[in-house]
Amino acid sequence: MRPGNNLEIYGSLLLGLLLYLLPWAGVGLTFRPDFVLLVLLYWLIRAPYACNVGVAWMMGIVIDLADGSLFGQHALAYIVAAFLALMYQRRVTLFNRLQQAGFVFALLIIAQIVLLIVKLFGGDQPAGWTYFLPSLTGIMLWQLVIYSKIKVSGDENRG
Template identity: 40%
Template sequence: MSFDRPKELLKPVKRRFIFMTFLLAVLVEMVPLPHGSTRWLPDFISLVLLYWVINQPRRVNVGLAFLMGLVADIATAGMLGQHALAYSVTAYLALSRQRQLIMFNLGQQALSVLALMLCNQSIMVVARMLTGAAFVGWSYFLPPLIGALLWPLLTKLLLLPYRHHSV
């Protein structure tokens, strides 16, 4: 286990900061990127969501996941409720194992995040196929992999404003 990690004292997280990160993720989602990049770009909203669910479970929980899912549904012009369902279930799974996840080091966390995001994608595939869409191919499961690889970076970035000596 990872008790070797230095435990720092961090400043309390502001509500404003959480809101900002979500806003940023939604904005990234809406940037008109060149065609083809959506094949591998991870779902930033779910990444940020997982980060906050794991690190601030009292503030960010299933309800907020549901709301962010609705926003993602509108932003991606998908079917209403598809992201909402996937995010709520994923957030619940993360929340139920939050005590363990928080003790993991970054590599282990990235692995669990990979599993969670795969679960996320699977729920969306099932939801879409039940409502009558064709299967889009296995490349649909590539973004979670990239997302998991980005996880350590994301964690470091989001921690940056809360180190005491950072300002």
């Protein structure tokens, strides 16, 4: 059986959404990693046949609804990251720990940059460097994937 049935995927996405919906405020908000995108990236690399660009788009729309922000901005950011993850999916499963962490970090940053561009077009003020803190905390959270049994390659011998 392939890893990642629908229950696992959508269950974990729901869990990520719940974490995202926790009443974060103040410092917590600036550090909050993008749980939903992390879960999405994990499944995109682990089970690309079950979790694809469409799922990423749907989760982005849900986040936009929850945020009350402009419809489609998170969706756009997520599908760009999802597309890049799928492009390199076969290679990522062969990456070592450092390469994998770097790859995922780049994807998180790219998603944030897409979001930032949309926001700047919408007339928002440019944010400071703290805007990218969620990507840092996100990649720290990704270490959980690297150093535990839920590896993206589905192979416990490789890193």
